[in-house]
Amino acid sequence: MSLVEPTRWRKSRRSQQETACVEVGSIPGGGAAVRDTKRRAAGYFTTTAPQWQAFLDAIRQGRFER
Structure with a gap:
C-alpha cells in the first residue's frame, strides 16, 4: 500500500447501479x-x-475490447 491514503474514491458513471465494480482513488503525483x-x-x-x-x-x- 502507499504511505498516503487515496482520496476521492469514485466508480464509473456507467456502473453506478452495479455492485460488482472497481473504484479508483486519487493519490498524490497523479x-x-x-x-x-x-x-x-x-x-x-x-x-x-x-x-x-x-x-x-x-x-x-x-x-x-472483447
Whole structure:
C-alpha cells in the first residue's frame, strides 16, 4: 500500500447501479489507487502517474475490447 491514503474514491458513471465494480482513488503525483467495491477492506493497489496514463491510453485505443 502507499504511505498516503487515496482520496476521492469514485466508480464509473456507467456502473453506478452495479455492485460488482472497481473504484479508483486519487493519490498524490497523479497516480491512482484501485479497489474492489465488494471487498473494500481487502485493500487496493496503486499505480504511478505514467502507469495509470498508459492504462487509460490502452483503454481508449480499444486494446481490452472483447
